[in-house]
Amino acid sequence: MTISANHSVEHSELSLDNVSVSFPIYHGGSRSLKKSLLFRGSGGQLASDASHRITVEALRNVSMEFRTGDRVALIGNNGAGKTTLLRVMAGIYEPVTGVVKSCGRISPMFDISLGIDGDISGYDNIRLRGLILGLPAREIEERMADIAEFTELGDYLDIPVRTYSSGMMTRLTFAVATCFSPEILLMDEWILAGDAGFLAKAQHRVEAFVEQAGILVLASHSTEICRRWCNKAVWMERGEVKMAGDISAVLDSYNGVAVA
Numbered sequence: 276m277t278i279s280a281n282h283s284v285e286h287s288e289l290s291l292d293n294v295s296v297s298f299p300i301y302h303g304g305s306r307s308l309k310k311s312l313l314f315r316g317s318g319g320q321l322a323s324d325a326s327h328r329i330t331v332e333a334l335r336n337v338s339m340e341f342r343t344g345d346r347v348a349l350i351g352n353n354g355a356g357k358t359t360l361l362r363v364m365a366g367i368y369e370p371v372t373g374v375v376k377s378c379g380r381i382s383p384m385f386d387i388s389l390g391i392d393g394d395i396s397g398y399d400n401i402r403l404r405g406l407i408l409g410l411p412a413r414e415i416e417e418r419m420a421d422i423a424e425f426t427e428l429g430d431y432l433d434i435p436v437r438t439y440s441s442g443m444m445t446r447l448t449f450a451v452a453t454c455f456s457p458e459i460l461l462m463d464e465w466i467l468a469g470d471a472g473f474l475a476k477a478q479h480r481v482e483a484f485v486e487q488a489g490i491l492v493l494a495s496h497s498t499e500i501c502r503r504w505c506n507k508a509v510w511m512e513r514g515e516v517k518m519a520g521d522i523s524a525v526l527d528s529y530n531g532v533a534v535a
């Protein structure tokens with residue numbers, strides 16, 4: 276089904292049932308690697324697979340369920356599993372066990388280069404994004420002028436994006452990622468921490484974009500950002516769900532632990 280960017284979504288769902296993700300560490304038999312990984316307090320747990328390779332268990336038996344209207348903050352220390360969780364929700368990682376189900380178009384917005392092809396022009400990247408999301412070519416072209424204007428990249432939009440500076444890349448990525456609003460928006464806080472001038476201009480766009488999304492999942496280290504954008508939270512610790520529920524309750528517990 277194709278839904279236009281301005282269409283607000285009636286019903287979206289995202290659920291994870293008993294999901295585990297682990298990464299094999301090649302040459303992981305080395306004692307020094309084992310030792311250094313074992314001393315990392317907050318990251319995934321170490322285990323070994325059937326071939327006796329060391330693996331990092333980035334997510335273990337994670338279950339959660341979200342519906343339209345849920346604005347979910349993913350919080351937790353470095354290495355707690357937040358990015359892995361976003362990636363598994365986006366279908367970038369296959370869970371080793373468990374099931375991820377979704378109803379609604381998913382837009383990942385947590386990796387600056389995700390969905391951007393360096394060898395094609397800015398314009399073609401915008402077109403590609405729209406086509407991947409299933410929008411008709413006519414609708415993409417109709418929105419092109421507005422998107423191009425927003426990037427302020429002018430003639431640069433005609434040349435391959437690998438020639439862009441990092442600031443220009445941010446503008447293009449931001450414009451591409453927010454040009455067609457998704458039903459399920461998976462986001463990292465980078466988008467909310469761009470350069471100040473651009474962010475002021477981008478603020479409205481982000482707000483409208485987030486509002487139109489049925490479900491938002493936002494990984495963030497900032498209590499302020501979480502409170503501002505979210506109504507629920509999931510606190511991850513060492514690949515597991517430590518606490519989930521109302522944003523205030525979870526943040527209070529998390530901050531209580533962080534300052535204790």
Ligand SMILES: Nc1ncnc2c1ncn2[C@@H]1O[C@H](COP(=O)(O)OP(=O)(O)OP(=O)(O)O)[C@@H](O)[C@H]1O
Nearest residue numbers: 298318319331333352353354355356357358359360
């Ligand atoms: N590609 C990978 N290969 C091996 N281990 C990985 C890989 N990606 C993540 N991990 C491990 O999985 C665990 C969870 O990492 P993840 O990036 O999901 O944490 P995070 O909560 O997003 O951390 P941060 O807040 O620092 O971004 C960590 O122990 C990490 O080292």
